[in-house]
Amino acid sequence: MIFTEPFCLSYTGSTRATSYNWGNKTLTRDGKTHVVWLDAVATVCGRTYDHASKQWGETVRIDEGSDNHTCPCITADADGHIRLTFGPHGWNGNWNEARVKWKRSERTGCLDTWEPIGDGYRTSWSNFGYNATAASIVHTPSGLDAVVCRGGEHPPQTMFHLQKTVGGWSSAKALFCQEVEPQYTHNYGHIACASDGTLYAACHFYNIGGSGNQPVTGDRSKMQSYGAAVLKSTDLGTTWTDLGGEVVDVPTTYNHQVAIPPFDRNIYVNTITTDTSDTLWALTLNPGLEEDGVWLSKWTGLDWETVQLETYLPEGRTAVESMMTIDTRNRLHIVLTTVDRAAVGVDSHWGHPSSEVLYLGSSDGGKTFESAEVSPPSSEIANWLPSISRSGPYHPVENPTILYTHGDVGSGLTPDTKTEVWCLQIDKV
Numbered sequence: 071m072i073f074t075e076p077f078c079l080s081y082t083g084s085t086r087a088t089s090y091n092w093g094n095k096t097l098t099r100d101g102k103t104h105v106v107w108l109d110a111v112a113t114v115c116g117r118t119y120d121h122a123s124k125q126w127g128e129t130v131r132i133d134e135g136s137d138n139h140t141c142p143c144i145t146a147d148a149d150g151h152i153r154l155t156f157g158p159h160g161w162n163g164n165w166n167e168a169r170v171k172w173k174r175s176e177r178t179g180c181l182d183t184w185e186p187i188g189d190g191y192r193t194s195w196s197n198f199g200y201n202a203t204a205a206s207i208v209h210t211p212s213g214l215d216a217v218v219c220r221g222g223e224h225p226p227q228t229m230f231h232l233q234k235t236v237g238g239w240s241s242a243k244a245l246f247c248q249e250v251e252p253q254y255t256h257n258y259g260h261i262a263c264a265s266d267g268t269l270y271a272a273c274h275f276y277n278i279g280g281s282g283n284q285p286v287t288g289d290r291s292k293m294q295s296y297g298a299a300v301l302k303s304t305d306l307g308t309t310w311t312d313l314g315g316e317v318v319d320v321p322t323t324y325n326h327q328v329a330i331p332p333f334d335r336n337i338y339v340n341t342i343t344t345d346t347s348d349t350l351w352a353l354t355l356n357p358g359l360e361e362d363g364v365w366l367s368k369w370t371g372l373d374w375e376t377v378q379l380e381t382y383l384p385e386g387r388t389a390v391e392s393m394m395t396i397d398t399r400n401r402l403h404i405v406l407t408t409v410d411r412a413a414v415g416v417d418s419h420w421g422h423p424s425s426e427v428l429y430l431g432s433s434d435g436g437k438t439f440e441s442a443e444v445s446p447p448s449s450e451i452a453n454w455l456p457s458i459s460r461s462g463p464y465h466p467v468e469n470p471t472i473l474y475t476h477g478d479v480g481s482g483l484t485p486d487t488k489t490e491v492w493c494l495q496i497d498k499v
Contacts, residue, residue: 071496076494079491089108089139093155104144132181139203140156145209152174152181159203170202170217171197198217212306226256245310246320262350268304294358295338300330300339332365353404366379405472407453427474458472
């Protein structure tokens, strides 16, 4: 594997500049790579690399979000217009009435100007969701954008939104829910689109009330997931089925008919994506230090085929977050944050100074992997929150781009802490 020289996109990044793994932050088409991230505290920024001149353009400050959960996410349409979502942290109703914002670039292959321009009804069309956060967007072959996000009444659900052909957005359709009393939950929904327009939506089921913990006033350190699940739609979200094609009444709770391996475990879904034959893949991970599990699963058409990847991690290190893509030659590319288990000890691994970014690559369909440390070792400041190019119908991945954040975790949603945002590309495998 050959990587390009790392490039610092920004020295003023947010504490979650390159989070989160459901949101695509980089795409390449027509000889240009477009990247978005979050500058401190919540400024959505973009930058473009021209492969002909081998030069990065200037930073474009696109818009202001609400806090370090603003999470910009991009896709592209058939003409090359960039389409962007970003949003609040749900209950922050003072920002855009707790709705997701959507933008479309005014020019193809360009991040510097966006539509709609100005105020009024055209701008209101661009907003959607209720109590919304954590949006993931993909552009479909129908010419419409599809989004999943968290939202709705408490406890929040995984919501699906489809763009209307006449403009604006359809009403939210709840896909996944939890039958728990109102409390803090998150789903972190993912969406992927196959070449024929088939949509896949996934989430995990996470709340405070697990393991006998009191759901409202209990110990937040005991919050956990009890599984992950995925649904399929071949009609732009009008109906949803399991992967075998059986109709599922939505919103659905967690059950094995729609579950992603491993079943009934404390896992997060970190990626769903398709390969060139439109086969669905899923990457799940245990988010804590109680075990080292990283699971790569492929839907064979009848069942899941699953392998574990933790044997490829450096000795003594545990993966705590990850993201995956599959390129046009069906090579698998995975980036992970790993931490030194001994150094973390009883402390939280979140933003721990021992955090480093690891790359795993496979050219044989996940049978074997090569590994490489992407970030330079640092014992004092975390290298973490890795992101990698995700494919869409109009931006397939040939050689992925990797982003990560180098900096302190900060405190709360709006810390003044600034970080560095680093970028490198996989040149050859």
